[in-house]
Amino acid sequence: MLVAGYDGDRPSRDVADFTARCREHYPQMFGDIAEHGEMLGGVVTYHQADSRRRDFHKLDRLPAGLVAAGDAVASFNPVYGQGMTSATLHASCLSKYLRSGPKPHDGPAHAYFDQVRVVVDAAWQISTTADIELPHVDGPYPPGYKVTKWFGDLLFRASLTDPVLNARLGRVTTMLDHPAALSRPGTLFRALRLGLLGGSRR
Numbered sequence: 001m002l003v004a005g006y007d008g009d010r011p012s013r014d015v016a017d018f019t020a021r022c023r024e025h026y027p028q029m030f031g032d033i034a035e036h037g038e039m040l041g042g043v044v045t046y047h048q049a050d051s052r053r054r055d056f057h058k059l060d061r062l063p064a065g066l067v068a069a070g071d072a073v074a075s076f077n078p079v080y081g082q083g084m085t086s087a088t089l090h091a092s093c094l095s096k097y098l099r100s101g102p103k104p105h106d107g108p109a110h111a112y113f114d115q116v117r118v119v120v121d122a123a124w125q126i127s128t129t130a131d132i133e134l135p136h137v138d139g140p141y142p143p144g145y146k147v148t149k150w151f152g153d154l155l156f157r158a159s160l161t162d163p164v165l166n167a168r169l170g171r172v173t174t175m176l177d178h179p180a181a182l183s184r185p186g187t188l189f190r191a192l193r194l195g196l197l198g199g200s201r202r
């Protein structure tokens with residue numbers, strides 16, 4: 001099980017602290033497991049100071065025959081569970097790139113990095129939009145942030161009771177769909193109708 005804290009709130013290696021957080025942060029079952037289950041090892045802590053992306057697609061000069069993938073391209077707040085999906089999608093980009101025809105052995109893999117950029121942008125958008133809302137973060141806020149946040153909150157609230165929106169949001173947060181899918185008219189209007197008028201199906 002994973003517990004997380006931000007800013008000055010640091011989960012420790014102390015088992016009592018871990019158990020208390022499992023109780024506080026999750027449904028009862030998780031607290032029960034942490035309290036009564038057998039610990040297979042000690043509590044391990046991990047500190048991630050930042051989300052980081054390396055924009056290889058912007059480089060004019062690149063070594064030939066060399067690519068980067070996974071966390072070496074972009075690493076995110078682990079709480080959102082995007083890292084392995086991103087790395088897998090980078091592997092798909094590489095597969096597509098390699099299958100797309102013969103490559104000059106002395107040429108940089110610009111086309112590969114152009115595809116990876118789409119994956120990184122999508123994951124980055126989801127992850128940083130959530131992180132920037134944390135109380136101890138004070139920007140910089142991207143252009144249009146207030147509108148995006150307003151709509152995001154509306155969509156999230158509506159998705160708590162509407163199975164259709166819940167499924168669509170879930171497909172984006174698990175990276176099965178691109179975040180742009182949430183701005184399709186059908187989703188926009190459904191979220192507005194349910195979020196503003198309060199109508200929802202269980």
Ligand SMILES: Cc1cc2nc3c(=O)[nH]c(=O)nc-3n(C[C@H](O)[C@H](O)[C@H](O)COP(=O)(O)OP(=O)(O)OC[C@H]3O[C@@H](n4cnc5c(N)ncnc54)[C@H](O)[C@@H]3O)c2cc1C
Pocket residue numbers: 046069070071072075078079080081082083084085086087
């Ligand atoms: C606490 C935590 C929880 C996470 N939870 C999730 C989650 O729930 N879902 C999710 O999708 N992602 C999660 N992630 C992110 C995910 O683990 C990473 O995004 C993913 O493992 C990145 O894969 P990678 O292959 O790029 O790098 P890694 O998995 O880090 O693999 C790199 C490998 O290279 C090896 N290596 C390093 N240097 C050298 C060297 N010089 N020579 C040879 N080998 C070397 C390392 O030992 C390692 O085995 C989490 C991360 C953390 C820290």
